[in-house]
Amino acid sequence: MAFDISERPDEALDPYSARVTHAYETTGPAVVHIQASGERGRGTGSGVIFAPDGYLLTNSHVVAGAKRLSASLTDGRAFDAQLIGDDPATDLAVLRLNATGLPHAAFGSSSALKVGQLVVAIGNPLGFQATVTAGIVSALGRTLRSPSGRLIESVIQTDAPLNPGNSGGALVDGWGRVVGINTAMIGQAQGLCFAIGVDTAIDVTARLMKDGRVRRARLGLAGQTTPLDSRLARIAHSN
Numbered sequence: 001m002a003f004d005i006s007e008r009p010d011e012a013l014d015p016y017s018a019r020v021t022h023a024y025e026t027t028g029p030a031v032v033h034i035q036a037s038g039e040r041g042r043g044t045g046s047g048v049i050f051a052p053d054g055y056l057l058t059n060s061h062v063v064a065g066a067k068r069l070s071a072s073l074t075d076g077r078a079f080d081a082q083l084i085g086d087d088p089a090t091d092l093a094v095l096r097l098n099a100t101g102l103p104h105a106a107f108g109s110s111s112a113l114k115v116g117q118l119v120v121a122i123g124n125p126l127g128f129q130a131t132v133t134a135g136i137v138s139a140l141g142r143t144l145r146s147p148s149g150r151l152i153e154s155v156i157q158t159d160a161p162l163n164p165g166n167s168g169g170a171l172v173d174g175w176g177r178v179v180g181i182n183t184a185m186i187g188q189a190q191g192l193c194f195a196i197g198v199d200t201a202i203d204v205t206a207r208l209m210k211d212g213r214v215r216r217a218r219l220g221l222a223g224q225t226t227p228l229d230s231r232l233a234r235i236a237h238s239n
Contacts, residue, residue: 019174020120020134020174023174024176026172026175027106027170027176029073029103030050030103030105030170031105032072034071035071035072037068043066044062044127045063045165046165046169047071047095048178050178052100053100057201058092059168060088060147061091062167063095074130080098081096081098084208084209085211085214087207087208088146088147088150089216090150091152092196092200092205110180110197110200114137115138116137118174119134119171121134121166121171122169123166125165133160135191136159139156142156152200155194155195155197156171156194157193157194158193162184167183169181170182182194183196
């Protein structure tokens, strides 16, 4: 006889499902769908609100070149967004919505993560708002090249599936705390997805909110390849 799920409506969720459900119910309302329009047309992505007065984190590549930005919440509300700061070197950007009293997520710690730990990705892949996927932390301490060419360090590798439109969304732990900002996937592979650790994101966010950009020191050195005299080359080789 076929099983009728209505016969057991009060059955408790199994522990895994309960964790995933809790993570989504805690952070899902703070994850937004971002629309960016500019000279290159229209683009979409995700973002996560981290303050009730409308500040949110997303990826730099989601908002790059945008002339107009807007964000919509899971409850259907939509707001114009202002770019507060952008850091292509870490592929992070901070926006602010013209609203207050918004649902917002809590930050966790990416340095406290363990390989094998449950993580949940929340975003808007392919335009499907408030989509949840779950997986584990596959590896820690990865490096990833940002759109600017700079290497991003302390990147989280996860097998929680990501698709176009997930960029800028939240990677959360089983308690619903944001531990990463989803940023990339390897399309030719299965289960190779990456998120920028929230510890990096917190540091960059503070700098973007203060200065609008991240100030980095530069060492004034330059190099040039020049022919070496054969006699000097022999001496150097002999030493």
